[in-house]
Amino acid sequence: MHLKYESQLREPLVSGNKNYHQVTEDIVGPIEAKPTKLWYIGFYIAVALLMFGVYSVYREVTYGIGQWNLNKTIGWGWDITNFVWWVGIGHAGTLISAILLLFRQGWRTGVNRAAEAMTIFAVMCAGQFPIFHMGRVWMAFFVLPYPNSRGPLWVNFNSPLLWDVFAISTYFTVSLLFWYSGLIPDFATVRDRAKTKLRKRLYGTAAFGWTGSTKHWQRHESLSLVLAGLSTPLVLSVHTIVSFDFATSVIPGWHTTIFPPYFVAGAIFSGFAMVQSLMIIVRKVFNLQDYVTLGHIEAMNKVIVLTGSIVGIAYLTELFMGWYSQNKYEGYTFWYSRAYLFSPYGWSYWGMMACNVISPQIFWSRKMRRNLFVTFFMSVIVNIGMWFERFVIIVTSLYRDYLPSSWSVYYSPSTYEIGFYLGTFGLFFTCFFLFAKYFPTIAIAEIKYVLKTTGDNYKEDMSKVEQMKVDEFVHEYAH
Amino acid sequence: MAKKKFVVACFDDEDVLFPAVKKVRTAGYKIQDVYTPFPVHGLDHALGMRETSLHTAGFIYGITGTTTAISCISWIFTKDWPLNIGGKPHFALPAWIPIMFELTVLFAAVGMVLTFCYLCQLAPFVKKHHFHLRATDDLFVMAIECTDKTNVDDLKSFLSNNGAIETDVQIAEEGWWFGRYDNDEIPFQKSQIVAA
Numbered sequence: 001m002h003l004k005y006e007s008q009l010r011e012p013l014v015s016g017n018k019n020y021h022q023v024t025e026d027i028v029g030p031i032e033a034k035p036t037k038l039w040y041i042g043f044y045i046a047v048a049l050l051m052f053g054v055y056s057v058y059r060e061v062t063y064g065i066g067q068w069n070l071n072k073t074i075g076w077g078w079d080i081t082n083f084v085w086w087v088g089i090g091h092a093g094t095l096i097s098a099i100l101l102l103f104r105q106g107w108r109t110g111v112n113r114a115a116e117a118m119t120i121f122a123v124m125c126a127g128q129f130p131i132f133h134m135g136r137v138w139m140a141f142f143v144l145p146y147p148n149s150r151g152p153l154w155v156n157f158n159s160p161l162l163w164d165v166f167a168i169s170t171y172f173t174v175s176l177l178f179w180y181s182g183l184i185p186d187f188a189t190v191r192d193r194a195k196t197k198l199r200k201r202l203y204g205t206a207a208f209g210w211t212g213s214t215k216h217w218q219r220h221e222s223l224s225l226v227l228a229g230l231s232t233p234l235v236l237s238v239h240t241i242v243s244f245d246f247a248t249s250v251i252p253g254w255h256t257t258i259f260p261p262y263f264v265a266g267a268i269f270s271g272f273a274m275v276q277s278l279m280i281i282v283r284k285v286f287n288l289q290d291y292v293t294l295g296h297i298e299a300m301n302k303v304i305v306l307t308g309s310i311v312g313i314a315y316l317t318e319l320f321m322g323w324y325s326q327n328k329y330e331g332y333t334f335w336y337s338r339a340y341l342f343s344p345y346g347w348s349y350w351g352m353m354a355c356n357v358i359s360p361q362i363f364w365s366r367k368m369r370r371n372l373f374v375t376f377f378m379s380v381i382v383n384i385g386m387w388f389e390r391f392v393i394i395v396t397s398l399y400r401d402y403l404p405s406s407w408s409v410y411y412s413p414s415t416y417e418i419g420f421y422l423g424t425f426g427l428f429f430t431c432f433f434l435f436a437k438y439f440p441t442i443a444i445a446e447i448k449y450v451l452k453t454t455g456d457n458y459k460e461d462m463s464k465v466e467q468m469k470v471d472e473f474v475h476e477y478a479h
Numbered sequence: 480m481a482k483k484k485f486v487v488a489c490f491d492d493e494d495v496l497f498p499a500v501k502k503v504r505t506a507g508y509k510i511q512d513v514y515t516p517f518p519v520h521g522l523d524h525a526l527g528m529r530e531t532s533l534h535t536a537g538f539i540y541g542i543t544g545t546t547t548a549i550s551c552i553s554w555i556f557t558k559d560w561p562l563n564i565g566g567k568p569h570f571a572l573p574a575w576i577p578i579m580f581e582l583t584v585l586f587a588a589v590g591m592v593l594t595f596c597y598l599c600q601l602a603p604f605v606k607k608h609h610f611h612l613r614a615t616d617d618l619f620v621m622a623i624e625c626t627d628k629t630n631v632d633d634l635k636s637f638l639s640n641n642g643a644i645e646t647d648v649q650i651a652e653e654g655w656w657f658g659r660y661d662n663d664e665i666p667f668q669k670s671q672i673v674a675a
Contacts, residue, residue: 020491020516020617145551151560157552158564163577170581174588181592184601189516189615197661204660208596209605212614214526216599217518222533223595230541230584241577445517448617 008466012456013106016290020448023291027442028190030286032199035437038285046429053423056416057132065135068417073408074398078417079129081390085270086126086424087168087242088263088386091235092271093119094175097182098231101224106454107299109446110292113186114282115275116179117439121431122274123172125424130164132420160244167241174234178227181220184210186440239267246393252329253337253397256321262314266386269307269356272300273382280376282436291442298369304382305363311389312357329402337396344410345396348388355385482652484625485511486634487610488643489618493519495642496619500525502641503623508634511622511653514614533598537591544586548579606658608651618645 018026035043060067070077093116100108131140143165145155155162188210191203210216243263246254256262276297283292322334338349359381362368369375399408413421435441452458465473490496496513500522503510510526556562557569564571596602614620621643625631635646 024516024616145555154555154560154562156562156564157556157578158567158571158574160577163581166578166581166585170585174584177588177592181595185517185615191660192609192612192615194660200661201659204606205603207660208601208603209607209655210601210615211512211607211609212514212516212620213512213599214515214519214522215512215528215531216601217515218523218528219531219533219595219599221518222531223591226534226537226591227588230537230587233580234584237577237580244577448517 008459008463010454011293011295012459013110013293013295013454014291014447014451015293015456017457018290018451018455020451023447023451024189024193024444026288026290027440027444027447028193031190031438031440032193032195036285039433039437043430043433046426046433049422049426050430051423051426052419053421053426056419056423057128059416060132060420061137065133067414069411069414071408071411073401073406074395074411076133076394076398077411078391078413078421079133081387081394082421082424083126083129083133084242084263084390084394085383085387086122086129086428088239088267088270088390089274089383090119090122090126090171090175090271091239091264091267092275093117093122094171094178094231094235095268095271096275097178098228098235101228102232105299106450107296109443109450110296111275111279111300111442112446113179113182113439113443114279114436114441115271116175116182117435117441118274118278118432119175119271120172120179121428121435122271123168123175124431125428127168127172128420128424128427160241160248163241164245167238171234171238174227174231178224178231181223181227182443182446183439184208185212185220186444188212189444190440236264239263246397251397251401252327253333253393256318258314258317262311265307265310265314266356266389269304269311270383270386272303272307273379273386276300276304276375276379277383278432280372280379282441286436286441288442291447294370294372297372297375298366301363301369301375301378304378305360305369308356308360308382315353315357332400333397337400338392345392345399348392349396352385352388352392355381356389359385482650483511485610485622485649485651486625486629486631486638487647487649488621488623488635488638489611489613489645490621490642491618491644492642493522493619496621497521497525499638499641499643500621503621503638506637508629509624509626511624514610514620514622516615516617516619519619533591533595536594537587540590540594541583541587543590544582544584545579547586548582549575552578600655604657604659605655606660607655608653610649610651611645622649622651 014023016022056067068077068079070079093112096108096115097112100112131137134140143155143162145157155165184207187203187207191200191207194200194203240260240263243259247256247259249255279292280297283289319334319339322330325331336343337345340346341350360378362374362378395411399411401407468476488499490499493515496519500510500513504525504527513522513526515522552575553570556571561569600607610622611618611620621638623634623638625634625648631648635648638646
């Protein structure tokens with residue numbers, strides 16, 4: 001019946017001899033159980049961080065951008081660094097759900113739901129930074145093109161910063177729709193098992209009255225496929241446009257044509273690292289090791305080593321061009337401000353190199369790719385490295401540019417600048433804790449869909465098919 | 480609201496379901512729908528459904544987005560408020576491509592999701608009749624509409640012989656109504672009015 005045939009050589013994506021009902025039990029079970037003490041502790045820490053973030057933002061809104069240590073030369077500091085960092089993290093979800101869907105990568109089913117959720121939360125966090133960086137945040141709606149009483153004075157459609165407004169808001173909307181349309185059938189599963197009145201009511205509302213009708217599934221499949229097709233160029237465009245924020249300027253270190261692919265690769269790199277950090281914890285806490293197997297972890301580590309190496313090549317290309325262009329400003333930025341360890345920010349460049357390029361090479365070893373501790377540790381390292389990358393790009397380019405008289409003093413963030421960043425961590429983890437507890441963290445319907453081709457018990461049954469001659473196989477299976 | 484009588488058969492394996500669907504249809508019964516916990520590929524064809532045109536709608540929404548972007552931006556920058564940006568042309572098409580692309584995707588995605596919800600009649604607070612609660616768990620539930628001529632017992636045994644693990648008869652309403660899932664009230668069951 002299954003047109004998709006999977007080789008016996010591939011390891012099963014669902015282990016533990018599951019049948020359809022067990023899949024439901026395993027994934028919905030944690031939702032129906034009471035939250036554990038550990039969950040409460042984690043959740044309250046996240047909320048506390050969020051509260052500190054809210055206070056930091058309150059200070060910034062009330063007293064102005066002066067609450068941050070930005071200055072005339074370093075106009076973009078931690079805020080835009082964090083913005084790009086969060087947007088980058090927000091790329092893995094749609095990459096996993098869209099691009100891997102188009103490439104027919106079966107392993108996406110185990111991690112796509114959590115990755116998409118993470119994407120949405122990360123983009124929510126990212127959005128805070130440019131909005132509050134505006135200073136007069138109550139005028140944030142000025143970025144929207146609408147007929148206004150100021151002329152009408154329109155926004156500048158030729159500006160990459162406006163493209164960013166469109167790109168990020170489109171990306172958020174489309175990711176949210178993609179995620180939620182996938183969640184509807186799974187909410188219906190939770191709803192139909194619900195025992196308490198409140199659950200029936202809440203999940204009943206969330207499931208939109210889904211019945212599982214064949215016609216609805218047919219449309220759902222079409223919707224998912226087209227949304228995947230749309231999201232694939234979208235995910236590439238978003239970080240490309242973020243890179244345009246820099247690349248279309250004339251600042252040495254920013255004015256670079258390789259930025260779009262380099263940023264996209266970096267985004268995938270950090271996004272997958274964040275998925276690893278979260279999934280390693282989620283699979284352990286909710287006992288989902290049968291669905292997020294070592295095979296999944298290994299597949300993601302392969303993506304990490306690939307994209308990490310692409311990013312590494314980009315760093316080296318930049319250094320090469322810094323010399324080859326024989327442009328003294330470029331050369332100064334790349335070879336002094338960045339690559340010289342004892343320049344004021346040299347530490348951040350070498351931190352970036354160590355975290356992003358050198359250490360992920362450990363994943364060429366299969367043993368390391370399948371080691372949970374190493375993977376978790378590396379996923380954190382990679383995200384630190386990617387934060388450094390954005391810091392390096394922004395701050396080392398800005399602090400000393402063409403005119404030595406406007407060179408900046410050493411920039412370090414203020415308490416409330418750090419507080420804002422911590423606050424977005426709070427927002428992210430508050431959302432993620434709620435998601436992990438009350439939403440199906442793994443796409444139930446999609447797991448059931450691939451179960452008979454990749455479940456370990458079903459794979460065994462395929463052995464006899466494997467032995468068939470081609471003619472027999474065609475006779476049996478081609479309709 | 481119209482209520483109908485259905486014979487409901489539950490299957491626990493899609494490999495049993497397919498031949499059963501074929502046999503039920505050849506026997507001349509009208510399958511109202513098959514409810515499955517996940518998309519079963521080929522089932523729509525087995526049931527004789529036509530392809531969905533949702534993707535065509537998506538394409539139309541997409542080009543609407545593109546034309547909206549290009550027409551709005553070009554009107555704004557060439558007619559309404561031509562802004563001199565570094566002496567560059569007012570009609571700066573290459574610079575508008577990012578926004579045109581984003582609006583294409585945005586319109587297509589939002590439009591398709593809304594169309595999907597409309598076609599499937601999905602919305603919050605919508606309630607529908609569920610023939611079997613395990614249809615979202617592990618059962619493939621086939622609902623066959625009964626006419627006056629249908630012999631229910633024959634049909635039930637016919638289904639059981641074809642692999643149904645459970646059969647029953649339900650009087651149900653097609654379509655949807657506003658309702659809550661914590662509330663068992665079904666609109667077609669009129670509450671008894673007791674005269675004092």
